[in-house]
Amino acid sequence: MPAELRRSLEASGAIAEILGFPVWAIATDGAGAAEALAAIPAQPQPTAAFWLAPPTAAFRYGELFAAAQAKNLHLPNTPAQHQLAQEFHRAYPLLKDLTPASIVLEQPEAVEGAIAQLGLPLVFQRSGAAAVLQDWQRALALALRSSIAKTPAQARRIAADLFNQELNQELSQELSQKPHQPVLARQWVNLRHHHTTPAGFPLGREFRVVLYDRAILTYGYAWPGDDPGRWLSVEEEEALFAVAFAVAERLDVPLLGVDIAQTQSGEWIALKTVDPQFVGSPQLPLVHFWQQLGIMNEMIEKRSRQVVNSADASADLNLP
Numbered sequence: 001m002p003a004e005l006r007r008s009l010e011a012s013g014a015i016a017e018i019l020g021f022p023v024w025a026i027a028t029d030g031a032g033a034a035e036a037l038a039a040i041p042a043q044p045q046p047t048a049a050f051w052l053a054p055p056t057a058a059f060r061y062g063e064l065f066a067a068a069q070a071k072n073l074h075l076p077n078t079p080a081q082h083q084l085a086q087e088f089h090r091a092y093p094l095l096k097d098l099t100p101a102s103i104v105l106e107q108p109e110a111v112e113g114a115i116a117q118l119g120l121p122l123v124f125q126r127s128g129a130a131a132v133l134q135d136w137q138r139a140l141a142l143a144l145r146s147s148i149a150k151t152p153a154q155a156r157r158i159a160a161d162l163f164n165q166e167l168n169q170e171l172s173q174e175l176s177q178k179p180h181q182p183v184l185a186r187q188w189v190n191l192r193h194h195h196t197t198p199a200g201f202p203l204g205r206e207f208r209v210v211l212y213d214r215a216i217l218t219y220g221y222a223w224p225g226d227d228p229g230r231w232l233s234v235e236e237e238e239a240l241f242a243v244a245f246a247v248a249e250r251l252d253v254p255l256l257g258v259d260i261a262q263t264q265s266g267e268w269i270a271l272k273t274v275d276p277q278f279v280g281s282p283q284l285p286l287v288h289f290w291q292q293l294g295i296m297n298e299m300i301e302k303r304s305r306q307v308v309n310s311a312d313a314s315a316d317l318n319l320p
Helices: 002-019 058-069 078-085 090-094 106-120 129-137 139-145 151-162 169-175 234-250 286-317
Strands: 103-105 121-128 183-187 193-195 202-204 206-212 215-221 255-263 270-276
Touching: 002 286, 058 078, 078 090, 078 255, 078 270, 090 103, 090 151, 090 183, 090 270, 103 106, 106 121, 106 151, 106 183, 121 151, 151 183, 206 234, 206 286, 215 234, 215 286, 234 270
Parallel strands: none
Antiparallel strands: 103 183, 121 183, 193 202, 206 215, 206 255, 255 270
């Protein structure tokens, strides 16, 4: 696990515990889902749960989701919802007018069609758990090498590299059951920015907005350090949130992270989505995140209990 990601997860877990959330460490290396949750007691009533972890494969999430349910612990997203959030190529057809034009590449040779349809430059990114891992482990490394193709030769090289690159060993073992993760070729959009990497990769004015049940929990700037782009006017914040709400309305994903950036023309566009259980933002205010998540969980659990109580009352009325 990348050191930066480990530190972020540890800090997030520590803050959750300070704020009163019960926190359990679970085994993940080679352990089955039931074994991983063995130390956690079964809950007497349905209880909201949150899996704070490095990016994981979809099948692994499904296994732990089921094992958690058996203990009356309910993760915010079903396996299908988790996959929709994490694998942007699945969400893209629903978000075409909110995000730059993209083409899903299932093999390196498909890059020729992307060049013909979208033109150059092209921006390449992986889809799925590997892409989320890159947020932490390889984002700047990829930027330094540049994932922007300005010529057909560069596009072919970058596409081939993304299909063939070795993943973090811990993650690749889990992903070995899948033939590969798709690659997205995205039409180049000029983003408003103040800084670039030495390779010229723009560190765009980009934010991650986290929503739960289509309500905004919190948001944070994408890049660490002192950047004047992090400060938003009231009008800019409203425009940022409008895109987040639009994405959340189209995706049936209760807990959702949306990466949104501002173009040079001032428009806000969605760049990708994530399941916030598995990735954060260097600038995400963790105390505010956990406080808001706790408030939302209380509201949802109260609503669920009211539904159960209403059902019980109806059943009583129908007794012979």
